[in-house]
Amino acid sequence: MSVTAARGFLASGVAVGIKESGAPDLALVVNRGPSRAAAGVFTSNRVQAAPVRWSRRALADGRLSAVVLNSGGANACTGPGGAGDTRTMAEHTARQTDLAADEVAVCSTGLIGVRLPMDRVTAGIATAADQLSPEGGEDAAVAIKTTDSAHKTAVAAGDGWTVGGMAKGAGMLAPGLATMLVVLTTDADAGAEVLDAALREAVRTTFDRVDSDGCMSTNDTVLLLASGASGVVPDPTRFTAAVHAVCQDLARQLVADAEGASKEIEVAVVGAASEADAVEVGRSVARNNLLKCALHGEDPNWGRVLSAIGTTSAVFDPDLLDVAINGVWVCRDGAEGEPRDKVDLSDRRITVTVDLRSGDSRAVVWTNDLTAEYVHENSAYSS
Amino acid sequence: MSVTAARGFLASGVAVGIKESGAPDLALVVNRGPSRAAAGVFTSNRVQAAPVRWSRRALADGRLSAVVLNSGGANACTGPGGAGDTRTMAEHTARQTDLAADEVAVCSTGLIGVRLPMDRVTAGIATAADQLSPEGGEDAAVAIKTTDSAHKTAVAAGDGWTVGGMAKGAGMLAPGLATMLVVLTTDADAGAEVLDAALREAVRTTFDRVDSDGCMSTNDTVLLLASGASGVVPDPTRFTAAVHAVCQDLARQLVADAEGASKEIEVAVVGAASEADAVEVGRSVARNNLLKCALHGEDPNWGRVLSAIGTTSAVFDPDLLDVAINGVWVCRDGAEGEPRDKVDLSDRRITVTVDLRSGDSRAVVWTNDLTAEYVHENSAYSS
Known part of the structure; x- marks a missing residue:
């Protein structure tokens, strides 16, 4: 289910060796359209990771065609070199999927202050692109885990359209590993403004109300991509309610899985x-x-x-x-x-x-x- | 040394049964004058314990003749009954020491939301008054301990005058027991305005800069009482420096003794x-x-x-x-x-x-x- 519950999306998740454990650590989500409308909400921390800076710019025109995500390293506080690594991730993803780099958002999660092993990342992007599939949502959700004990997905059905999503994080503001990452997808035919309004309203009373340990991450990112593949223009109120339901579900999963928590x-x-x-x-x-x-x-x-x-x-x-x-x-x-x-x-x-x-x-x-x-x-x- | 390092002060500390452990739990500090000038700084928490509300009023005229302190109960969030208990503590202390109740500050520390065992407290005040002594500073410092592993005192010498003090607390803003309490005394001949200026400047860069766990107490109180017994009017700059030195010393002792800390x-x-x-x-x-x-x-x-x-x-x-x-x-x-x-x-x-x-x-x-x-x-x- 996850990010491929909605029609028009492909996803994959693979192990490329960023994590020493050999666990899956790289995910791709690709929007096959026909629409490419998108919205996003980012951490309000003033120290922002390179991928956050990149994705914010990529989203400026209200369009995204793909998201590349990695666990095993946050690429935060990594200077100009880290910014270059993020650009390389977007460019490799674009090349492998016949897109433009400025349509590709990048999300990273893991330890702050450490550069990514870019040879493995770029090789891994090629592997992930090869494995893109309409059933790849679960694999993608698994590949973005860090200290998460379980991968997190949620889906809500509308009138002929669907909203689905995946999240990683052990408490929103509790990132020992610096990050909550969330990617939501829908096949509803909604423009960037409708997506933005729905996402901001949903985040305001869900992820923004989770306060596991008061520590705000440098990498927090929530993205919503619409393919329009259902051909249905959603009622804005019902659409916002569906996005809210998925965010609420994922937020509760984050709290339930917070690091070391017993309550x-x-x-x-x-x-x-x-x-x-x-x-x-x-x-x-x-x-x-x-x-x-x-x-x-x-x-x-x-x-x-x-x-x-x-x-x-x-x-x-x-x-x-x-x-x-x-x-x-x-x-x-x-x-x-x-x-x-x-x-x-x-x-x-x-x-x-x-x-x-x-x-x-x-x-x-x-x-x-x-x-x-x-x-x-x-x-x-x-x- | 403690609060009796400066001339003109008597103190005592006794066990009166507020604490189930039988450890000392009630202290008195009495200013024998000739001056009764005083200053105080209180918690900025809007939920303030009954003794804080009382002491703030008692200090409104810049004069204090005595302080009665108890550990084993914070008398915070105890309603009108708790306010009456604080008044009773001041009145009993005044009666035992031939003072007026509105010259007596009250400080309490311990668990929030529980009434004090007033029969034991009033009997204990009589015992503590009997034991008042110019050598009672250490006993007083011991009697205000809660989770403190050691009692905390400090002294600084001026030109013919002395500033001394005692503190309890396991990290200023870390009171599992809701409180940092500090009583400072001096035999310098300084008026309430000089005391107030010196105390505020000292607290601003010492106790106010200790942030053990970000949790602000309902009972935090810092008092400075001057007896004038040295007959020396201090240079304001040197006096402020001495008050600062004592506050700094006590603040570092609080940090060193914070609950469960290893660094x-x-x-x-x-x-x-x-x-x-x-x-x-x-x-x-x-x-x-x-x-x-x-x-x-x-x-x-x-x-x-x-x-x-x-x-x-x-x-x-x-x-x-x-x-x-x-x-x-x-x-x-x-x-x-x-x-x-x-x-x-x-x-x-x-x-x-x-x-x-x-x-x-x-x-x-x-x-x-x-x-x-x-x-x-x-x-x-x-x-």
């Missing part, structure tokens, strides 16, 4: 004066290391939630804050509420609800617990 | 367009969990430094960033510099230097590594 935590903020307030409070709670440790230990430590809320600029009265953990209102009016013993934290999924009692807006942010395994994975990786 | 990390930002830029970058680097894990694993992962810099609004060009780890410039011009193998991270102290190459301003932020022990201590504490 998936949903922070739901309600009663906010504005959605911005709700998101600010949600992020602050989701990033609080002390709370994340407490929830790891199955300790419903609501004091740490209040402590995190207090660092924000959101509208609230400290003496009118309510907090529920897994539905038990352990904090009422900014003080002790129902007995903490009533909270059962044994399940993997935990919900923390904050009622700011200042309005009608709400937002949800997803995160994970902080574990010794997280420390181990992220202290052992590059050595 | 003390100094993030030095130079070449910044402004001090604010330097602090923003320093904090962002100091709060990056991925970097803190890498340094724990003695991995000079400079890519994570750049990733953290990129999330700030500071003035810099991503292609003109230099980063040194323990003096080795592993990143030059935003890309790989000297070989990472040259970096020796075996010592407990690590320095990360960031050169933004955008100006002449600089700042230092101190933090710790992120360890499995931090996770353990903070997931096990309140359960």
